[in-house]
Amino acid sequence: MNPIEELIMELAKQKNTSKIANPYLNDDLADNLRVYLTHMNKTQGKRVLLVGEAPGYKGCKITGIPFTSGRVFEKIDHPLLKQIRPKLKISQLEAENTASIVWSYLSTKKSVPLFWNSFPFHPHPKGHVNKNRAPNAEEIKLGRDYLKKLYALYQPDRVAGIGHKGVECAKKSFPDEKIVYIRHPSYGGKSDFIWGMNNIIQ
Numbered sequence: 086m087n088p089i090e091e092l093i094m095e096l097a098k099q100k101n102t103s104k105i106a107n108p109y110l111n112d113d114l115a116d117n118l119r120v121y122l123t124h125m126n127k128t129q130g131k132r133v134l135l136v137g138e139a140p141g142y143k144g145c146k147i148t149g150i151p152f153t154s155g156r157v158f159e160k161i162d163h164p165l166l167k168q169i170r171p172k173l174k175i176s177q178l179e180a181e182n183t184a185s186i187v188w189s190y191l192s193t194k195k196s197v198p199l200f201w202n203s204f205p206f207h208p209h210p211k212g213h214v215n216k217n218r219a220p221n222a223e224e225i226k227l228g229r230d231y232l233k234k235l236y237a238l239y240q241p242d243r244v245a246g247i248g249h250k251g252v253e254c255a256k257k258s259f260p261d262e263k264i265v266y267i268r269h270p271s272y273g274g275k276s277d278f279i280w281g282m283n284n285i286i287q
Contacts, residue, residue, distance in 0.1 A: 113174040114149030134241035135198035136251040144181035151200040156180035186270040203254030204228040
């Protein structure tokens with residue numbers, strides 16, 4: 086079994102709970118992730134792994150692909166999105182603010198990072214599946230196992246984190262790596278996010 090299949094099988098072991106929704110229990114979303122990782126693993130040139138916080142209910146929870154939304158695939162004109170979109174199954178064309186900012190920025194760039202999250206499942210308040218919450222320390226610790234598997238698969242030249250949770254997870258996962266901090270684009274952080282991304286993306 087190849088490493089991508091192994092990772093997806095591991096992700097599918099996480100059951101839904103009152104505070105966690107696992108998008109990869111849905112075969113279509115697992116297939117979407119498979120398409121994305123397979124495409125990204127063929128990337129030529131410098132490889133950047135960018136670690137965020139967790140899937141949002143309007144974004145990765147619906148698409149299965151970190152830092153994307155249905156609306157991004159519909160609206161943003163980027164070669165990567167155009168290449169993989171025909172192979173994806175996306176049931177809702179929701180817009181998510183973070184995904185829109187990230188891909189609006191990347192629309193002018195030749196290369197893109199491989200996106201992942203410190204906790205690869207959707208954390209939500211108890212009983213409120215259509216809301217987001219920050220992953221807790223225990224969840225981020227669990228997420229490090231998946232991040233390490235992804236790192237071994239992708240073998241990035243550089244690792245960066247968006248926001249404090251992403252950086253924290255990356256630093257604890259790879260203590261010998263120099264982890265680049267990038268400000269999260271939400272809550273007024275868009276200009277700092279762009280500045281940080283310009284330092285790692287061509």
